[in-house]
Amino acid sequence: MLLLGIVLSGFLLATVAPWLHRVLGRFAGVVIAMLPLGICVLLGTRAADIAAPGGAVVESFEWVPGMGVSLDFRLDGLGLLMAMLVSGIGAAIFIYAGGYLKGERQLGRLYAYLLMFMGSMLGVVLADNLLLLFVFWELTSVSSYLLIGYDHAKAKSRSSALQALLVTGLGGLAILAAALMLADVAGTMTISELAARSDVIHDSPLSLPIMLLLIFGACTKSAQFPFHFWLPNAMAAPTPVSAYLHSSTMVKAGIYLLARFSPVFAADVLWAPLLTWIGAATMFVGAWLAIRQSLLKPLLAYSTISALGAIVMSIGVGSTYAVEAGMVFLLSHAFYKGALFMAAGAIDHETGEKDVDKLGGLGRAMPLLFAATALAGASMAGILPFLGFTAKELTFKALLKSAAAGPEGIALVAVFTISAAFGVVVAARIGLSPFIGKVRPTPVKPHDPPLALMLGPALLAVLGLAAAIIPAVLAMPLVRPAASAILAAEANPDLSLWHGFNLALGLSVTALVVGALVYVMRRGVVGVTEPLQRVLNAIGPAKIYDWALSGVIATAKFQTRALQSGYLRQYVFVTISTTVITMGITLALRGGLGTLPKMGEVRTYEAALVGLILVGAVFTGFARNRLAAIAGLGLVGYGIAILFVLFGAPDLSLTQICIETLTVVLMVLVFYMLPDFRNISAGPQKIRDMIVAGAVGAVMASLVLLTGGLRSGRDVSEFYAANSLPEAHGRNIVNVILVDFRALDTLGEITVLIVAAAGVYALMKVTPARPKREQEGGAP
Amino acid sequence: MNSTILQTATRYLLPLLLVVSLVIMLQGHNKPGGGFIGALIGAAGFALHGMAFGPKATRTALRVDLVWLMAAGLAMAIASGLFAVVEGSAFLTGQWGSVHVPGFGSIKVGTPLLFDIGVYCVVLGVVMSIVLALLEE
Incomplete structure (x- = not known):
């Protein structure tokens, strides 16, 4: 019940969150934070159980046994790392949100959405069943939609929320498709059993589509190039949401997925190069675009894209070193980016200014925030002795190892160095530049933020330092089992800070120095980044998204105009001609028209009756007024009733007569309300209608004749x-x-x-x- | 339509049509007929009444609200299927018994009859609600 309870508790608390907010007021955030904190501690106590390779806490409950879907939960090293991040940072976020949005009337709703997200995200990282994973995956997209669109009165929030939902939702569908194919190929829905069957999956022709769909889904969620564009727009959400979903947790769901399926697909020749280069491209594009930004949140958003790219790249490289580096990077990024986002929100909250270039000298007015932000920034820049430094060192080491194997490795080292240098610029712009230099006037007189706003950034920033200094306590128990789970082998990351003077350290220092230089000369560098931005603006993925969206809307409009005319005769016309055309084509193509059965002898009175019906039909077609048309139709109807009698179907005949009679009655009743007969049926329209009517008759008659001739074997009648x-x-x-x-x-x-x-x-x-x-x- | 001839004729025709409609419905299991056809004949009778005396009079003559008639019909049809469920067979399996009527002998009675009466009520209700709605326009 432990894991199920952990996942469901968020949803349960979400249902009463608005009420809690009403009752507890400003203390609601702190009270709600006790749930994620409790979950985090609870998970921490189980860390020892899963420390051994292959160790896991497993739970299973029946859900839809007929389809092989069950509530399977599994806590292994990777799940533990993610779940502790989700719950631990969640606790900080709830306290922070209570302070950040104090006095907001809708805050209770925000709590509810955030709790729903937390439950979904915990579900994603703990689910051990493919469909269960998909369900929670979609729920994270839905809660992200609700959270980005929290400020629903603003058009920008709504369109950003929709964009994020459509992009990540598309990825979710890809994952559903992949999950179903995977279950079919491997014969199991249980994720932890897939690795053992990777040979079977690998040999299947579906292996490639499954892998590509999974990568596609992961890339949309984790904002990998070219699907990165939704993430900066998602900054329309309130800052606590950005800090939680769009930097430290939800955007890592894609990375989690790739890491989770890494043991299954690592043997595939395409897996490593695809992930490596998607990651490298994302890392570079994100870093390149980040230094162009001057607003706090976009700056952080683009650097988040870059960091996500770096982690995907590490998983792609896939060596023991690289995976260990990726997990350390993931942990350190969650710490410093969560802290920086919350700090950025605090700066905005206390000064009313979002533009970094218009901020300066805040250090004296808000020393505590300065300290926290600088610590987080230092970790981001990769300065000794922060966890960001450890992550960067490990990544360099892993890349250098693969660089020895070929020129691609050298290219990766170069790209990573440049991106790291740009990361230093972003770190300096947020962690340093607002606080030093000349004091700039701000809309609100700055002072240190209240405790609720300080706690989160300070805690995470200090964690980024402490985890690097005493890795054995804070980093090792999380990183090692996670890396072991991905590698399906024992990992043993070297998290010590000092490895002596070597090439990796040299590259780290190079990145720092280059970053510092770029920071000083950033106005010139921004000009250099201009062409890429211009290309992306003109034909970039965001543009393509816009085109696709407006294309869909235009198609929907056209289709609605074409089909939903509001005129009954139009609907009848479209329905009938579609039926006739599709059925006629099928009959013609399958040779149905040529094989009409032999008919029996036709008696004189039968021929006379059919002649009468035909006369009625033609008369109806040429009738000048409605009354004549009704009479003509009546002739057809009663004629058919007699036909039924002749062929031994008295029940049908009786029904037909009754229906004909009632039709006449109804016609009489509505007679005066109908539009002028000549207006709706005259000229070319009439000829068109007669052709359609004739075609219906011809197709239906041949169909009936054909089915009559096709009877064989056991007869139903x-x-x-x-x-x-x-x-x-x-x-x-x-x-x-x-x-x-x-x-x-x-x-x-x-x-x-x-x-x-x-x-x-x-x-x-x-x-x-x-x-x-x-x-x-x-x-x- | 205020026609004395139509009104007088309707006074005699309506009961006749209703009797016919009931007979058609009841004989349906063995001879041509059934709930659907019977209801259409009955509806024709009431439609005639509506044209002769107006929709308000017809609503009174019907005695039951049409919504109730339709609902009761559907309920009867579903209930007829539930007998089988109680018995342990599949929903809507026909259940039969015989009733002894003094001076007539025994008659077989089954749930399909109840089902057919349900169909009768629904169809009569549907047709009449459309006809009356049009008449009231």
């Missing part, structure tokens, strides 16, 4: 004839079929009838208020 009296005590087969053999169909039909009657009644009796447009004499 013979079964009914034989069983009607002994089984159902009735001699009238038609009625017995209706009320006994196929009674369920009849039950469905009378239900539909009642619904139809309700519809007719509503159309007749409920007159809606006329739209204003119409009253003003505009076209409807």
Whole structure:
């Protein structure tokens, strides 16, 4: 029950969060934070159980046993790292949100969404069933949508929320497809069993599509190039949300997925190069675009994209070193980026200024925040002795190792060095530049933020330092089992800070020095980044998204205009001609028209009756007024009723006569309300309608003749004839079929009838208020 | 439509049509007929009444609200299927018994009859609610 409880508790608390906010007021955030804190501590106590390679806490509950879907949860090293980040940072975020949005009326709703997100995210990292993973994955997208669109009165929030939902939702569908194929190929839905069957998966022709779909889904979620564009827009969310979802947790779901499936696909020749280069490209583009920004949150958003790229790259390289480096990077990034986001929010909150270039000299007014931000910034820049430094060192070491193998490795080292240098610039711009130098006037007189806003950034920043200094306590127990789980082998990362003077250290220092230089000369460098931005603006993925979205909307509009005319005759025309055309084509292609069965002898009175019906039909077509048309139709209808009698179907005949009679009655009733007959049926329209009507008749007649000739084997009607009296005590087969053999169909039909009657009644009796447009004499 | 001829004729035709409609419904299991056809004949009778005396009079003549008629019909049809469920067979399996009527002999009675009466009520209700709605326009 432990894991299920952990996942569900967030959802349960979410249902009462608005009420808690109303009752507890400003203390609600702190009270709610106790849940994630408790989860984090609880998970921490289980760390020892899963420290051994392959060790895991496993739970399983039945859900949809018929489809192999069960509530399987599994806590292993990777899951522990992610779940502790999600819950631990979550605790800080709830306290922070309580302070940041103090006095906001809708804060209770924000708490509820955040809790829902936390539950979903914990579900993603703890689920051990493919479909369960998909469900939680989608729930994170949904809660992200609600959170980005929290400020729903703003059009920008709404469009950003929709963009994030569409991009990550598309990825979610890809993952569903991949999950279903994977389950089919491997014969199991249990994720932890997949690695053992990687040979089977690898040999299947579906292996490549599964892998590509998974990578696609992960890339949309983790904002990998070219799907990175939604993340900066997601900054429309309140800062606590950005700090939680869009820097430290949700965007790492894609990385989690790649890491989780790494043991399954690592053997594939495409897996490593794809991830490596997607990651490297993302890292570079993110870093390149980040230094262009001057607003606090976009600056952080682009550098987040860069960091996510770096982690994906590490997973792609896939060596023991690289995976260890990736996990350390993930941990350190969660610490410093969460801290920097919260700090950025605090700066904005206390000064009313979002532009880094317009901030300066805040250090004296807000010393505590300066300290926290500088610590986090130092970790981001990769300065000794912070966890960011350890992560960077390990990454350099891993890349250098692969650089020995070929020129691609050298290229990776170069790209990583440049990106790291740009990371230093971002770190300096947020951690340093607002606090030093000349004091700039700000909209609000700055002072240190209240405790609620300070606690989160300070805690995370200090963690980034402490984890590097005493890795055995704070980093090792998380990183080592996680790396072991990804590698499916024992990992033993070397987290010590000092390795002596070597090439990795040299590259770290180079990145720092280059970063410092770029920071000083950033105005010149921004000009250099201009072309990339211009290309992305013109034909970049964001543009393509816009085109695709407006294309979809235009298609929907066109289709609605074309199909939903509001005229019954139009609907009938479209429905019938579609049926006739599709059916006619199928009949013609399958040779159905050529194989009409031999017909029996035609008697004189049968021919006369058919002639009469034909005359009625043609007369209806040429009738000048409605009354004549009704009479003509009546001739057809009664003629068919007689035909039924002649061919031994008295029930059908009776029904047909009744229906004809009632049709006439209804026609009489609505006669005066109908539009002028000549207006709706005249000229070329009439000829078109007659052609359609003729085609319907021809296609239906050939279909009936064809099916009549196709009867073979056990005949259904013979079964009914034989069983009607002994089984159902009735001699009238038609009625017995209706009320006994196929009674369920009849039950469905009378239900539909009642619904139809309700519809007719509503159309007749409920007159809606006329739209204003119409009253003003505009076209409807 | 205020026609004395139509009104007088309707006074005699409606009961006749209703009797026919009931007979058609009841004989349906062995001879041509059934709930659906019976209801259409009955509806024709009431439609005639509506045209002769107006929709308000017809609503009174019907005695039951049409919504209730439809609902009761559907409920009867579903209930007829539930007998089988109680017995342990599949929903809507026909269940039969015989009733002894003094001076007539025994008659077989089954749940399909109840089902057919349900169909009758639904169809009559649906057609009449459409006809009356149009008449009231």
